[in-house]
Amino acid sequence: MRLKHLTARVFGNGGMIFAAVAPVLAVLVAFPLLFVILQAVFPDIARGIFANPFSRFVETLFDKHLFHWTLNTLMLGGSVVLVSALVAVPLGVLRGLFRIPFAGLWDVVFLVPFTIPPYIAALGWIMALQPRGYLEQITGINFGGFLFSFWGVVFVMTLNVFPVVYFAVSRMVASIGGRYLEAARVAGCPPMRSFWRITLPLTTPAIAASLLLVFAMAIEEFGTPAALAARSGFLVLVTGIEQRLSDYPIDLPGASLLSVILVLIAMVAFMVQNRIVSRRDFQTVSGKPGAMRPAELGAWRIPVVVFFAVIGFLSAAMPILSVVLTASTRTISGGLAADNFSTDNFAEIFANSGGAMEALGTSLLLGLGAALITGILGTMTAYVVVRQRTVSSRILDFLTLMPNTIPGVVVAVGLILAWNQPWLPITPYNTIGILVLAYCCLLLPYPVRYANAALRQVSVSLEDAARVAGAGGIKVFFRILMPLIFPSILAAMLLVFAVAARELVATILLAPIGTKTVALFIWRQFEQGSVGMGMAMSVMAIAITMTIPVAVAIWARKQGRLF
Amino acid sequence: MKSFKTVLLAGFACLALSGTAMAQSVTVYTAGPGSLIEKLAAGFKDESGIDVNVFQATTGKVMARLEAESSNPMADVVVSASWKTATSFAKKDMLLDYTSANAKNVPDFLKGPGYVAQGISALAIAWNPKSGTPKPEDWTDLTKPEYKDLITMPDPAQSGSAYELVAALTSQPDLGWKLFDGLAANKMIVPGANAQALNPVLQGAKAVVFGAVDYIGLAQAAKGESIEVVFPKSGTVIAPRPMMILKTSAHQDEAKKFIDYVLSDAGQALVAKTQLMPARSDVKADRPLIADLKILEVDPKTDRKAVLDHFAKTFGME
Numbered sequence: 001m002r003l004k005h006l007t008a009r010v011f012g013n014g015g016m017i018f019a020a021v022a023p024v025l026a027v028l029v030a031f032p033l034l035f036v037i038l039q040a041v042f043p044d045i046a047r048g049i050f051a052n053p054f055s056r057f058v059e060t061l062f063d064k065h066l067f068h069w070t071l072n073t074l075m076l077g078g079s080v081v082l083v084s085a086l087v088a089v090p091l092g093v094l095r096g097l098f099r100i101p102f103a104g105l106w107d108v109v110f111l112v113p114f115t116i117p118p119y120i121a122a123l124g125w126i127m128a129l130q131p132r133g134y135l136e137q138i139t140g141i142n143f144g145g146f147l148f149s150f151w152g153v154v155f156v157m158t159l160n161v162f163p164v165v166y167f168a169v170s171r172m173v174a175s176i177g178g179r180y181l182e183a184a185r186v187a188g189c190p191p192m193r194s195f196w197r198i199t200l201p202l203t204t205p206a207i208a209a210s211l212l213l214v215f216a217m218a219i220e221e222f223g224t225p226a227a228l229a230a231r232s233g234f235l236v237l238v239t240g241i242e243q244r245l246s247d248y249p250i251d252l253p254g255a256s257l258l259s260v261i262l263v264l265i266a267m268v269a270f271m272v273q274n275r276i277v278s279r280r281d282f283q284t285v286s287g288k289p290g291a292m293r294p295a296e297l298g299a300w301r302i303p304v305v306v307f308f309a310v311i312g313f314l315s316a317a318m319p320i321l322s323v324v325l326t327a328s329t330r331t332i333s334g335g336l337a338a339d340n341f342s343t344d345n346f347a348e349i350f351a352n353s354g355g356a357m358e359a360l361g362t363s364l365l366l367g368l369g370a371a372l373i374t375g376i377l378g379t380m381t382a383y384v385v386v387r388q389r390t391v392s393s394r395i396l397d398f399l400t401l402m403p404n405t406i407p408g409v410v411v412a413v414g415l416i417l418a419w420n421q422p423w424l425p426i427t428p429y430n431t432i433g434i435l436v437l438a439y440c441c442l443l444l445p446y447p448v449r450y451a452n453a454a455l456r457q458v459s460v461s462l463e464d465a466a467r468v469a470g471a472g473g474i475k476v477f478f479r480i481l482m483p484l485i486f487p488s489i490l491a492a493m494l495l496v497f498a499v500a501a502r503e504l505v506a507t508i509l510l511a512p513i514g515t516k517t518v519a520l521f522i523w524r525q526f527e528q529g530s531v532g533m534g535m536a537m538s539v540m541a542i543a544i545t546m547t548i549p550v551a552v553a554i555w556a557r558k559q560g561r562l563f
Numbered sequence: 564m565k566s567f568k569t570v571l572l573a574g575f576a577c578l579a580l581s582g583t584a585m586a587q588s589v590t591v592y593t594a595g596p597g598s599l600i601e602k603l604a605a606g607f608k609d610e611s612g613i614d615v616n617v618f619q620a621t622t623g624k625v626m627a628r629l630e631a632e633s634s635n636p637m638a639d640v641v642v643s644a645s646w647k648t649a650t651s652f653a654k655k656d657m658l659l660d661y662t663s664a665n666a667k668n669v670p671d672f673l674k675g676p677g678y679v680a681q682g683i684s685a686l687a688i689a690w691n692p693k694s695g696t697p698k699p700e701d702w703t704d705l706t707k708p709e710y711k712d713l714i715t716m717p718d719p720a721q722s723g724s725a726y727e728l729v730a731a732l733t734s735q736p737d738l739g740w741k742l743f744d745g746l747a748a749n750k751m752i753v754p755g756a757n758a759q760a761l762n763p764v765l766q767g768a769k770a771v772v773f774g775a776v777d778y779i780g781l782a783q784a785a786k787g788e789s790i791e792v793v794f795p796k797s798g799t800v801i802a803p804r805p806m807m808i809l810k811t812s813a814h815q816d817e818a819k820k821f822i823d824y825v826l827s828d829a830g831q832a833l834v835a836k837t838q839l840m841p842a843r844s845d846v847k848a849d850r851p852l853i854a855d856l857k858i859l860e861v862d863p864k865t866d867r868k869a870v871l872d873h874f875a876k877t878f879g880m881e
Binding site: 242 | 590595596598616619620621622623626627628630631632643645648651693718720721722752754755758765767768779782783786787790878879880881
């Protein structure tokens, strides 16, 4: 009897799903991350030796740069969060509440930044804005001073990550339904007031969850701050991690230890987020008819479209233009002179179609695989977290955020340490399976956060009603919950697909022998000095990657809903 | 759910099996350039019929993967861009003691017990002739006002050869840190690793790289980029690229044959073709060779951390 009571508590609401999800997450996320922590504590763990624990702590933690770099990391993360919120929350709210001209187009455009690898975007901006860059060659002015500064980094990073917030907020606002606003209107509440008092507060889970993702991404990203602000002396924690892994002698324990600091910072952010979203109840989808018809913008049509267009131009068109220009010129030093334009780089990609096409195929498959697995797993995890609200589910929740706060290269080291153990009977290491594991581990946070925010809106009474009507757990999940939260999850899966199809940092270290991916192909071109050819491949990869979101957007339009 | 996991497990099992089925093959972990190892692998396969499995990344990433794999090593041969990796691996007794018959014409300072150079790069000044600046002849020229705001340098904390250059130049009695103080006064920027330092010079945002990797610059020039590689007359550092066979290798015979091939006439010709200096002194190349350069030595007792700290302080990178 007692035991039954206990199991009921542990496996209570969604307990079956907990039992299914927890072991998978243990293998996918906890196993490699455990090795990151072990590596931080035991310097010789790679040789299977547990000697000299903590022997590297003093040297690493008393590094005189550490305090400064931590402060810089916090400042950068905070600023990117702030600017992303300022840009993306209004965009998302507008998209959710109003009938925006070319709405489907904007959704697709705002996915583009995710398909551009961050180091390509940074290089694109450099080549566009630095002195004698493309902008100066065309108009005579350059913005090098701005670009190579702290705010330049914030600008570029925000343009890379704001879609995370945009998609979360727009899906959430749209699903709140018009019933509450209708009630407010009937009660005589002016529209602006009902927005501030109803819509915005009810969107809090989406805003908080997506900003948490933005924060995690901003503190672990290396390429952009390194390319733009290192020269002006702005260094972050990831700089220290990258330095420890960039040339001989490398320092795995030091890099792992600094990553643990990043995890601790993220943990604080996570707790702040949890505080915000568990302060009150956000269940608004309760089954009463409340289909919302998007409102008309009226006189605001033009300014709003201009707002969407400017952000779309800056985040998608600008970097791609710069990439296309680089890809279509013979030499970089030749600049935009008429005789320097050529299609050689593209021709070479096609001539090498074997390697390039193989890489594209592999990357697309990896992207689709990662999107499917993380979509399913993320939804199940979020369900457990939202419905159970126990300590163990809270731990599960943070576990799925952790990989996103650690630089990909350190997660990759953890994966090798974990999966190359000689005692393992079978291992995905040195097969393409390790890349699937890596991408799922790194990208699981997107679907988890998105589904988490969406599920908080869905009233438990819906599930109870279905159960009373005789539906089993699985049926309730797929027939009641999934349709309601699907737009959010689909958006998250598209983000996962876009990122996985171009992931570089973990891939460099983990790629099984002989495997080619798009990012590796591009990186090797850069590394050999063929920047133009690398850029040509980027253009093709972005174009091909975007076909999937475009197809989804068209399908969603036919279905008459948001994708 | 259950069936989903079964499918996943079955998939991994298939992949794991396919991964182990490698008959006559040798696994090489190598630093760039990628085109060189591709050509070497193809040439070796033609000659011996042995497959070469290549993992190629930067020296840092190669070493990180090796280190993380050390409980269950996968590599047979390692080619790095940092000589120190070889000497320290040898000291840790990780290397198979093997001297290739083809290493006869490799100068003594480019080989040791268990390691031998594949090729050699040197650091140089990479200058954009379209920059409107005078052509620099020596390191100290770059402290002149003509180059103010126009110099870049690879970060010695991220590039081993750049560190060696700083260590070598600052230990010159007549130079010390004076040269780097002058460069700092000239607002030299340190934008990252080697590629990041070269890019602004190609586009013209900057005029000159202090300490560019020579073969990359030479290859760019060959492609038609406006870039000229200048070997400073007061001397420079070289970075021999060691090849070594790990003691743990399960394919030692194939690994030895691979080293023999890289040091053969055909292999060394491929090295020379990528604008690296061949390791063998009797192989010709279309570029200045070791005998043409004045080489600066680095005292192995130099305190690396102190040099890097001083450098970071000089350029405000703290």
